[in-house]
Each structure stands twice: as structure tokens, then as C-alpha cells.
Amino acid sequence: KAGVTQTPRYLIKTRGQQVTLSCSPISGHRSVSWYQQTPGQGLQFLFEYFSETQRNKGNFPGRFSGRQFSNSRSEMNVSTLELGDSALYLCASSSAPGTGNQETQYFGPGTRLLVL
Amino acid sequence: GQQLNQSPQSMFIQEGEDVSMNCTSSSIFNTWLWYKQDPGEGPVLLIALYKAGELTSNGRLTAQFGTTRKDSFLNISASIPSDVGIYFCAGQLASNYQLIWGAGTKLIIKP
Numbered sequence: 157k158a159g160v161t162q163t164p165r166y167l168i169k170t171r172g173q174q175v176t177l178s179c180s181p182i183s184g185h186r187s188v189s190w191y192q193q194t195p196g197q198g199l200q201f202l203f204e205y206f207s208e209t210q211r212n213k214g215n216f217p218g219r220f221s222g223r224q225f226s227n228s229r230s231e232m233n234v235s236t237l238e239l240g241d242s243a244l245y246l247c248a249s250s251s252a253p254g255t256g257n258q259e260t261q262y263f264g265p266g267t268r269l270l271v272l
Numbered sequence: 273g274q275q276l277n278q279s280p281q282s283m284f285i286q287e288g289e290d291v292s293m294n295c296t297s298s299s300i301f302n303t304w305l306w307y308k309q310d311p312g313e314g315p316v317l318l319i320a321l322y323k324a325g326e327l328t329s330n331g332r333l334t335a336q337f338g339t340t341r342k343d344s345f346l347n348i349s350a351s352i353p354s355d356v357g358i359y360f361c362a363g364q365l366a367s368n369y370q371l372i373w374g375a376g377t378k379l380i381i382k383p
Binding site: 160162189197198199201212244246248260261262263264265266268 | 303305307312313314315316317320360362370371373374375376
């Protein structure tokens, strides 16, 4: 079974630009969560999607948005990039949220975003 | 909001030593997950625990779901150089099924 894939793996943008990151979950998984990780920091939860609906949202500004498609693939978008948005963005998939062991999340390799 | 306290924040150990780390909270959990993250990669699931008191091993790694359902422990026996990395715990809250994360334990092996 293929794992979680994220594209692109690396990205360089300049301040003020916008960026879209993509995540394809494990086949059969319907829940996708996004996290931001800055150097030396833990995982900061961005949002979670299940069946094309945003189920949970972390404490990030409205510049961060996401969506999920009918095939469970997800995208996140960051508009008006700031220097502080430079981070590793991780996507994780699970089969279903809030259902015990189906909550177990499997991570992709991440997209490393550098904002200059 | 709910917090997970993961400790220690970092550890310097000699190759061959045993390692212990833990996550504690004032909240009650249904599930505990332990992950390891190598530099530049996403976290990889090591062990999943689903029942209070459960003790599960994965090679040299052993994790336990605390009997109070408020904590979990991870032990690594006879550490080797490839054990370096950051270890994260994550717990699913019993109250709302939300998954919350510890800040990580960075494992460094002394040369």
C-alpha cells in the first residue's frame, strides 16, 4: 500500500506570494490533517478534513486555508506569505477520525517551504 | 486548552545505554501513539496503545499506556546510533477524541 505523498517536497517563495501544497492520503483513508513544524518545535496543528469537510481547525490566521476533494486528496493554501511561514508542512492521513484505533495518523515526508 | 507534557526535552546518551521518556497530562486519553522523526522527514509511527495498562514492544522499543490513562512511557533498550532523532507522543483525548501532541524528545548519542 503506498504511503502518504506530498508535493512538492521543497519550495522557495518570496514574501507576499501565495503557495499551494498537495497531499495524497493512504488509499482508503478519508481523514487528512495538516501540521506546521518549525525548527526545534513540535507539531502545530493547522486543520483536519474528513469527507471533504473541515472537522477541526488550529489557531492559525485566515491566510492558512485548506480543502479536501472527493478522492480524499487535500490541498492547503497559504496566502500573503510571511518570513515566519518558513517551515516543514506535514500531512497525515487516518482512516477515520474519532474512532479509536482508526485515529492513528500516518505522515507524509513533508513539504519544506522557505520564504525569502 | 489540553496539554501534553513530554520529558525530557532532549537527552545525551552513550551508545548501548537504555533510554526512557514520558508524556503526562491532567486529561484522560483513549489512545497513545509514539512517533520518531528523522531530520527532514515526517514522523513515523513506532507504537500505538489502545488500552490502559497495555505494554507493547517493537524490537528494542517498549511503550506503556499508564493505568491512570493520563500518561505514557517509551523505553529504548541498548541504544544504537540510528536511534537519534526526535520522539513525539500523541494522545487522543477521551473527552472529544481530539489528538494532541507532545513537544518532542530529542535523542542525541554522544560520540
